[in-house]
Amino acid sequence: MIEDALETYSADRIGERDYALYSSGGRIIPSFTSPTFGLRKRSSSPLAWFSKAPLLERVGAEGQPPVIALVPDVTPGMCWAFAGSEGTLGISLARRVLVSKITMEHTSPSISHDQSISAPRDVTVWGIGEEDSILPAPIPPSDRHLLLSTFTYDVLASKMIQQFPISREAEQLNIPIAIVQMQIHSNHGKKDYTCLYRVRVHGNEWTLEDELQSQN
Template sequence: MWRTVGESLQKEGLGAITVKDVHEIVQRALSLYKADGTGMADYALESLGATVIESRCTETYRTRSRCYSLFGVPLWYASESPRTVIQPEMYPGKCWAFKGSEGFLTIALSLPVRVTHVTLEHIPKSLSPTGRIDSAPQEFAVYGLSGFDEQEEGKFLGRFTYDSDGEPIQTFELPDSVKDVYGALQLRVLSNWGNPKYSCIYRFRVHGQPLSH
């Protein structure tokens, strides 16, 4: 026999929670989903003005399996550029793949920001054709830059671990000691989850308080 949500909650000893409460919880969850999964503005989003300004010494991984041809004659082989990392589209294969397990990327933010959080996103194992995500970053670090000088080394802001068994979207909080405002951020991937040939970054986001605040 079908029961209402309220009846089901009462049966589980949660009678204090009303249908209205459940509705509000669901609406908050939907609002968060609509807010790009984190509920925080992304200052590394290309459509808001952010740009990839450098991928120093990091070679894009190119596979000959994705080939465009005319009358059977190969014309070029497709590969996603580093710009993919700051674009919102997410589906298997739409990532920046680079050779090896270590990579480097510098992003000019849409606004100068006091960075409070960063978010790294990868497809879940359930959407991977192989059932694995061994190309996902494991250890990574972020560095803040005041400007866009290629010679600037950047200030270390934190080191984090992406959990391959966790949620696809993982947000990491920077230490409270990070007070400075930065116009650019470096993402340094230090290792992946075991792929010997390449690593993939699907999306990287930067959250914080803009200078105007």
């Protein structure tokens, strides 16, 4: 039992394949994603004045690109931030998948220096079946969006890795998903920005055999 537990922990701590993982082929879709918060021009710096080039000032620990939400690093500051409490993140999955659940993770409050209030709270997850739907980027909800899940991330829970199943209605439709768009509606109290540390998408890969069966 101990060996099994250690094997699960080494397999990204939950032992489930993540189709959003960057190193496995998951990618950010910029046109589906809110602008990154955290970098701003600083024109008042004496160094900037002498060099005739404005510097970029990092605001707090933020300023990471959105792809940081697809990598297994949740140390404090390794998050993607967007302004305010509402934003979207578009993910092109590594494979077309019959999505079964979404995993969200925030850094532990015990080491994050009171950054837990920046964590997402109320979230809606949409799926799109075909990659050619990227252009033009649709705004959810549209006729191309399938509602996968609506959930609340609890930053006060005992575990920071929290899993949320897709709805029974979405599961019964049995539609393979190529793109996931997360729509974050609120956070836990931070007014300036929201930090998203990690998102994972799980399910069963849509195979050629599945495709042939669906056409019959």
